[in-house]
Amino acid sequence: MNKINIGIIGAAGYTGGELLRILINHPNASIAFAHSKSQAGKPVYTTHTDLLGDTDLVFSGDDIQELLNQEGLNVIFLCSGHGESQKFLTEYTLPAELKIIDLSTDFRDESNGFVYGLPELQKEKISTATKIANPGCFATSIELAILPLANAGIIKNDIHVSAVTGSTGAGQSLSATTHFTWRNNNMSIYKAFTHQHLTEIKMSLGKLQDGFDKAVNFIPYRGDYTRGIMANVYTEYEGSLEEAKALYKSFYESHPFTHVSDAPIDLKQVVNTNKCIIHLEKHDDQLLITSAIDNLTKGASGQATQNMNLIFGLPEDAGLRLKAPAF
Structure with missing residues (x-):
C-alpha cells in the first residue's frame, strides 16, 4: 500500500519524540510534518538529539x-498537553x-465520536x-492486569493497585517533582485514590x-528512573493459580504485545518496547497480578x-518490533 502521510502536533515533547523515533523507522509511514511552536525552524535532532543521522526533518511552525x-495527509497525532x-x-x-x-486525556470518555484505543x-x-x-500509561498497565478477570465476570471485590512510574510520565517541562536533584535517590506518592486514569479504568472494566461497581484503590508512586511502569494489582479470586494463568x-x-x-518479571524486559508482560501469583484468596510496560511506548x-496500524489495515506490529535493553 501507499505510505501513510502523518502529521504530529506537539512534536517536541516526550510523546512526540517517541512517535518520531518509531515512525521514521516504520515501513509504511511518511512524516509530512512535525509541528512545534517552541522549536519551529530547528532540526528535529536538536531537541531529540538521538535522532542525529536518522532524519533531516525540521520542526514546522507554519500555520x-x-x-x-495539505493534499494527501492521512492522520494526525495530537501530542500536546491535556486540555x-x-x-x-x-x-x-x-x-x-x-x-x-x-494522546491527551481529553476524549478518553469516548465523547465527541472518539473510540478508546486499547487494542486488547x-x-x-x-x-x-x-x-x-x-489510553493513559497507568491506565494501560492496570487495565491489562485486570481485563481477563472482568471478561470472565469474576471481579467480586475491590481491586487494590500500587504502581510506580518513571519521570518521563510527568512530561518534559521541569517541576519541583521532576527535577533531578529531587527525583534522584527519592520516591514519593501522588494523587492517591484520585488519579485521573481511574475514570478510564472503571469505564474499560x-x-x-x-454492572462493575467495585472500588479501584490506586496508589501511584514516582520512581527514581526515567522510563517504565510496574503495577502490582490484587483482588480476591476463588480459582487456582493454574486456572488464572490459563484464563490470562x-x-x-x-494480541501480539x-x-x-511464568517467571517473575522486571522493567528492563519491556522498556523501549510496545510489550506488556504480566506475572501472576496466588496468595491465600488473593490473586496478585504484576504488569510491566514502558510508559512512553x-x-x-x-x-x-499500534492504533494507527489497525485503522489503516496494517499488521498490528508494523514498525513496533522494538528491542528491550534487557540489562
Whole structure:
C-alpha cells in the first residue's frame, strides 16, 4: 500500500519524540510534518538529539490550518498537553477524511465520536474508527492486569493497585517533582485514590463486566528512573493459580504485545518496547497480578502507532518490533 502521510502536533515533547523515533523507522509511514511552536525552524535532532543521522526533518511552525489542508495527509497525532486537544478541534477545521489519534486525556470518555484505543479491549472497533483516544500509561498497565478477570465476570471485590512510574510520565517541562536533584535517590506518592486514569479504568472494566461497581484503590508512586511502569494489582479470586494463568493466556492469545510470564518479571524486559508482560501469583484468596510496560511506548506513542496500524489495515506490529535493553 501507499505510505501513510502523518502529521504530529506537539512534536517536541516526550510523546512526540517517541512517535518520531518509531515512525521514521516504520515501513509504511511518511512524516509530512512535525509541528512545534517552541522549536519551529530547528532540526528535529536538536531537541531529540538521538535522532542525529536518522532524519533531516525540521520542526514546522507554519500555520496549522495550512498544514492540515495539505493534499494527501492521512492522520494526525495530537501530542500536546491535556486540555489542548479540545481547543485544537474548536480552533481548526479538519478535512473529513483525516484520522485523529489523540494522546491527551481529553476524549478518553469516548465523547465527541472518539473510540478508546486499547487494542486488547476493542480491536475491532478501533479498526473502523476515525478518531482514537489513546489510553493513559497507568491506565494501560492496570487495565491489562485486570481485563481477563472482568471478561470472565469474576471481579467480586475491590481491586487494590500500587504502581510506580518513571519521570518521563510527568512530561518534559521541569517541576519541583521532576527535577533531578529531587527525583534522584527519592520516591514519593501522588494523587492517591484520585488519579485521573481511574475514570478510564472503571469505564474499560465496565465494558467487559456488566454492572462493575467495585472500588479501584490506586496508589501511584514516582520512581527514581526515567522510563517504565510496574503495577502490582490484587483482588480476591476463588480459582487456582493454574486456572488464572490459563484464563490470562487464553484472553491475550490473539494480541501480539501482551504476554503472560511464568517467571517473575522486571522493567528492563519491556522498556523501549510496545510489550506488556504480566506475572501472576496466588496468595491465600488473593490473586496478585504484576504488569510491566514502558510508559512512553505501550503507555503512549507505541500504542498510538499500534492504533494507527489497525485503522489503516496494517499488521498490528508494523514498525513496533522494538528491542528491550534487557540489562
